[in-house]
Amino acid sequence: MAASTSPFNLLSSPSLHPRSSLFHRPLLPSAAALPLRRRGRLVVVAAQTGGVGAKPTVLVAEKLGEAGLELLKDFANVDCSYNLSPEELCTKISLCDALIVRSGTKVGREVFESSGGRLRVVGRAGVGIDNVDLAAATEHGCLVVNAPTANTVAAAEHGIALLAAMARNIAQADASLKAGKWQRSKYVGVSLVGKTLAVLGFGKVGSEVARRAKGLGMHVIAHDPYAAADRARAIGVELVTFDEAISTADFISLHMPLTPSTSKILNDEAFAKMKKGVRIVNVARGGVIDEEALVRALDSGIVAQAALDVFTEEPPSADNKLVLHENVTVTPHLGASTMEAQEGVAIEIAEAVVGALKGELAATAVNAPMVPAEVLSELAPFVVLAEKLGRLAVQLVAGGSGVKSVKVTYASARGPDDLDTRVLRAMITKGLIEPISSVFVNLVNADFTAKQRGVRIAEERIVLDGSPENPLEFIQVQIANVESKFASAMSETGEIRVEGRVKDGIPHLTKVGSFQVDVSLEGSLILCRQVDQPGMIGTVGTILGEQNINVSFMSVGRIAPRKHAVMAIGVDEEPDKGTLNKIGEISAIEEFVFLKL
Ligand SMILES: NC(=O)c1ccc[n+]([C@@H]2O[C@H](COP(=O)([O-])OP(=O)(O)OC[C@H]3O[C@@H](n4cnc5c(N)ncnc54)[C@H](O)[C@@H]3O)[C@@H](O)[C@H]2O)c1
Numbered sequence: 250m251a252a253s254t255s256p257f258n259l260l261s262s263p264s265l266h267p268r269s270s271l272f273h274r275p276l277l278p279s280a281a282a283l284p285l286r287r288r289g290r291l292v293v294v295a296a297q298t299g300g301v302g303a304k305p306t307v308l309v310a311e312k313l314g315e316a317g318l319e320l321l322k323d324f325a326n327v328d329c330s331y332n333l334s335p336e337e338l339c340t341k342i343s344l345c346d347a348l349i350v351r352s353g354t355k356v357g358r359e360v361f362e363s364s365g366g367r368l369r370v371v372g373r374a375g376v377g378i379d380n381v382d383l384a385a386a387t388e389h390g391c392l393v394v395n396a397p398t399a400n401t402v403a404a405a406e407h408g409i410a411l412l413a414a415m416a417r418n419i420a421q422a423d424a425s426l427k428a429g430k431w432q433r434s435k436y437v438g439v440s441l442v443g444k445t446l447a448v449l450g451f452g453k454v455g456s457e458v459a460r461r462a463k464g465l466g467m468h469v470i471a472h473d474p475y476a477a478a479d480r481a482r483a484i485g486v487e488l489v490t491f492d493e494a495i496s497t498a499d500f501i502s503l504h505m506p507l508t509p510s511t512s513k514i515l516n517d518e519a520f521a522k523m524k525k526g527v528r529i530v531n532v533a534r535g536g537v538i539d540e541e542a543l544v545r546a547l548d549s550g551i552v553a554q555a556a557l558d559v560f561t562e563e564p565p566s567a568d569n570k571l572v573l574h575e576n577v578t579v580t581p582h583l584g585a586s587t588m589e590a591q592e593g594v595a596i597e598i599a600e601a602v603v604g605a606l607k608g609e610l611a612a613t614a615v616n617a618p619m620v621p622a623e624v625l626s627e628l629a630p631f632v633v634l635a636e637k638l639g640r641l642a643v644q645l646v647a648g649g650s651g652v653k654s655v656k657v658t659y660a661s662a663r664g665p666d667d668l669d670t671r672v673l674r675a676m677i678t679k680g681l682i683e684p685i686s687s688v689f690v691n692l693v694n695a696d697f698t699a700k701q702r703g704v705r706i707a708e709e710r711i712v713l714d715g716s717p718e719n720p721l722e723f724i725q726v727q728i729a730n731v732e733s734k735f736a737s738a739m740s741e742t743g744e745i746r747v748e749g750r751v752k753d754g755i756p757h758l759t760k761v762g763s764f765q766v767d768v769s770l771e772g773s774l775i776l777c778r779q780v781d782q783p784g785m786i787g788t789v790g791t792i793l794g795e796q797n798i799n800v801s802f803m804s805v806g807r808i809a810p811r812k813h814a815v816m817a818i819g820v821d822e823e824p825d826k827g828t829l830n831k832i833g834e835i836s837a838i839e840e841f842v843f844l845k846l
């Protein structure tokens with residue numbers, strides 16, 4: 250795999266991909282590099298792995314469908330190692346660029362710490378990401394993607410299968426008959442038709458369960474604080490409060506993610522509010538039920554029956570009271586386990602992981618901002634400009650001044666809602682932090698890294714008159730409460746200030762302090778303040794030429810003729826100390842600074 254030059258390689262590994270080559274030229278993603286896009290909004294992701302020609306390595310830690318494996322193998326070295334102990338996973342991970350898991354592998358902080366910065370993408374081949382430490386992933390700049398749609402129907406079908414099996418005692422009667430008994434009166438069930446089903450969590454699976462339950466003649470209500478009432482109404486479901494749902498239901502089916510706010514949402518207090526004889530189905534996550542409380546509710550008769558596909562601890566212990574309870578039907582987390590769903594999930598996650606490793610855009614990122622592909626395309630040259638302005642600004646800070654307060658101004662003829670600045674902010678952060686630290690910053694960890702280092706980035710918009718055709722007119726970066734090693738970079742109000750624009754797709758520096766300049770931001774830059782007088786450009790150009798240093802651009806900005814001026818000189822090669830000293834010795838030059846872009 251050749252090193253990618255995509256400006257969207259925001260997850261690139263510093264050790265393998267020199268920072269200076271990132272965003273060297275403002276390329277738009279080629280058509281061939283466009284994502285395998287199927288839905289919704291997209292997120293900038295990227296990972297660059299291995300040296301030029303090296304294939305990335307993907308560790309597949311749980312069984313994945315063949316079609317997905319084939320897709321992965323076309324692009325990467327694929328290591329299928331199942332049933333790894335936590336220690337084995339931590340050992341292997343330092344050799345891997347991507348990891349693919351299902352719900353059976355815990356991807357905790359120690360995994361990210363053990364990866365030594367190489368792990369760029371974790372792919373969760375399924376929906377629930379409660380087994381992945383998202384905070385740790387974000388802190389380590391590791392993207393997490395999931396496969397949120399391919400197993401929806403399978404999970405809904407399993408929920409309905411459990412609902413019907415529970416109501417008609419299928420599992421118990423089957424076991425009884427196989428044990429040689431014929432117990433017709435013992436296994437009289439209850440009917441579904443006309444009963445009230447409360448769906449808790451009206452997302453993808455919940456709404457499919459609701460649709461199917463309506464087909465069975467059930468009255469369906471749902472509770473979901475974030476669901477739209479009209480979406481529910483469209484399939485004949487009424488959204489109600491949590492208390493109304495649990496207190497009026499004959500059947501309750503759980504379909505919310507496991508989060509701190511849903512953990513043990515069905516607890517003693519909730520069971521006490523339920524109708525006596527309620528029946529409960531859980532194909533979401535074991536942790537949304539307080540399992541001890543459910544045992545008590547079953548024993549007291551509040552809950553007549555439960556059907557559980559998921560458990561707090563998986564696999565549950567041999568003496569788990571719910572598994573052994575005669576009124577509980579259990580399956581070993583089979584919700585997503587149909588041939589069709591597993592094939593679909595494998596393809597969905599393989600596409601997402603390969604896309605991320607290629608530096609494309611992922612539709613299913615869990616821990617990075619989602620930005621539409623067309624917005625990213627349009628912003629591409631501004632993404633480059635943003636990082637370079639951050640880099641320039643921080644290099645102008647005098648040693649000993651801590652960077653704490655940064656103000657970014659975006660000037661645009663577009664309305665504030667029409668300009669998504671998250672990628673730009675991330676790249677300014679990257680530019681500000683990378684030159685002064687060993688931290689590698691990307692779109693995933695930019696905000697976290699800034700916060701952790703105590704750098705406050707305030708954003709401001711200036712709405713200009715004129716055509717909103719261009720997303721931005723200029724970006725200005727100001728660093729407050731610092732001294733500058735180039736005094737002319739200070740604005741009238743006392744901040745280091747640099748400003749840039751995009752001209753013909755190329756980022757340009759257009760203002761330093763209060764001096765207007767115009768130099769394309771390629772290669773490196775020398776800024777000199779001088780007494781404005783004839784011959785200065787020639788004098789400096791001669792010194793550089795003698796050292797075979799190519800000048801790509803020169804621009805002089807002055808306050809008034811024959812007063813102070815700032816000369817910005819773009820150079821392709823880095824001048825040595827002696828050359829810089831010679832420039833400094835020119836009598837008309839009052840101060841100068843060399844900046845790497
Ligand atoms: N058993 C299985 O094999 C299996 C298969 C697929 C999904 N799942 C699980 O099912 C759950 C739902 O999956 P999905 O694809 O429908 O996800 P989803 O994100 O589409 O839906 C989840 C819904 O839960 C809602 N929600 C969040 N907090 C809530 C709360 N406090 N009360 C009520 N609703 C709340 C959300 O608003 C969302 O609409 C997840 O936990 C997932 O891991 C299990």
Ligand SMILES: O=C(O)[C@H](O)COP(=O)(O)O
Pocket residue numbers: 351352353374375376377378400582584585586
């Ligand atoms: O969240 C999910 O997608 C399901 O729980 C499926 O988990 P699995 O991939 O381990 O079957």
